[in-house]
Amino acid sequence: MKAFMTIGTVDFLQKIAAKHEEIHIYFMNSKEGTLAYYEDESKNIFSSGKAYEIIIGSGYMEEKGYVVMNNIPVTDDGKAIFEDRFKNRQNVADKMPGFQAFRFLRPMKGNTYVVLTQWKSEKDFENWKNSEAFKKAHQGQASKPPAYFPNKPFITTYHMHEPEEDEDQ
Template sequence: MNAFMTKGTFDFLKKLKDKHPDLELFYMNGEGSTLVYYESDKKKSIFASGRDFEAILQKGQIKKKGYVVMNNIPVTEEGTAVFEENFRNRQQHVDSFAGFQAFRLLRPQKGNQYVVLTQWASKEDFEDWKNSDQFKNAHKDGNVKQPAYFADRPFVTSYRMIDPDE
């Protein structure tokens, strides 16, 4: 499955749902802008500019309401296999945590920036997971040293789902 996202002004992006009624577009607000995300079996995006991904791991269904956290991780070309394998082997069981809605590991079609997307019913649910023993165990090595396969420092963006009709 492929995933696509773009950022822009709400007024401009709102028009996309009328142009593409066959697609389920997810609107998010955060970081001073609006982001639109959708998933498709098609390889070509509807966006003139944006980011294209392959969803290589997924759990749950993206919902129209909730809180989204995207961990943006630049990975070296040599490190992609190790990075992906680490995710496949990591047993976080995040999907069993209260408020969990969806998880996607998104491999970039261009560039080196993977996105680990999680969606939660609320920001509080995300914070509860982040403060859990489960999260601490899964990330216990994260404070020591950045893995060699990271091309640059990862960064996190967060969004609240919005309804374009409201």
């Protein structure tokens, strides 16, 4: 399974979605704009954007919620080690209240992986981040990033786009 995403204005992205009604596209808002995301076996409908292979997926993407994407650049030499780390994870977040979905995404081009989690609310994510389970899941991670991280990882956050927001625009 693959995942595809691109950014743009809500109007522009909704026009793309209208041309491809057979594909369920999720819209997410941030301060920087709107992101369109969907999962499919192979069909990429975006002329620009990013494509990923879903290496690990659990839960179901929902129309409502809060999305956190940890964007992690990884060197070519470090990809196998990095992927093994996730394949051997304990799936602790999946059991937390408010958890909806997890996706571990390998880039089809480039070197930036995405670890996507979706939560019912921002508060649910904060509860996870401040939990003992989070500390345990991330223990042993050095304060210094591994050598296979050529650049510092960064986080992007989104609230799922709700259609009634369109009336206010």
